[in-house]
Amino acid sequence: MRALGPFYRERVGVSFATMAGSSLESCTCMYASCKECHELWRQYSLATVTHIQLADRLRFAALQNDLDLIETLTVETEGAEKTRTELRESIRQHEKSHKNGMFQAASQSQG
Numbered sequence: 787m788r789a790l791g792p793f794y795r796e797r798v799g800v801s802f803a804t805m806a807g808s809s810l811e812s813c814t815c816m817y818a819s820c821k822e823c824h825e826l827w828r829q830y831s832l833a834t835v836t837h838i839q840l841a842d843r844l845r846f847a848a849l850q851n852d853l854d855l856i857e858t859l860t861v862e863t864e865g866a867e868k869t870r871t872e873l874r875e876s877i878r879q880h881e882k883s884h885k886n887g888m889f890q891a892a893s894q895s896q897g
């Protein structure tokens with residue numbers, strides 16, 4: 787009987803990461819050496835957490851019929867959602883530049 791080595795654990799780790807990032811075609815690991823990728827993904831996960839938290843608070847405010855809070859949180863939630871979408875698009879564009887080989891030019895901006 788063969789033991790399930792570290793490979794098995796790695797696979798589990800990867801599927802977990804995929805789950806956390808929903809439907810990502812490619813993850814950061816592909817461009818592990820790229821600081822911009824890391825930064826974009828870091829910002830994106832922050833924006834995701836912020837968005838989820840705001841949506842949660844909005845749901846709670848709605849339950850309590852707190853109209854003022856609902857209004858404030860609606861604006862904030864929409865803003866967070868927009869930020870999240872924009873970051874997702876930035877990642878898409880950035881990853882495209884990797885594929886086009888334009889990455890070297892991009893990586894030279896601000897060391």
Ligand SMILES: [Zn+2]
Nearest residue numbers: 817820822823
């Ligand atoms: Zn990159």
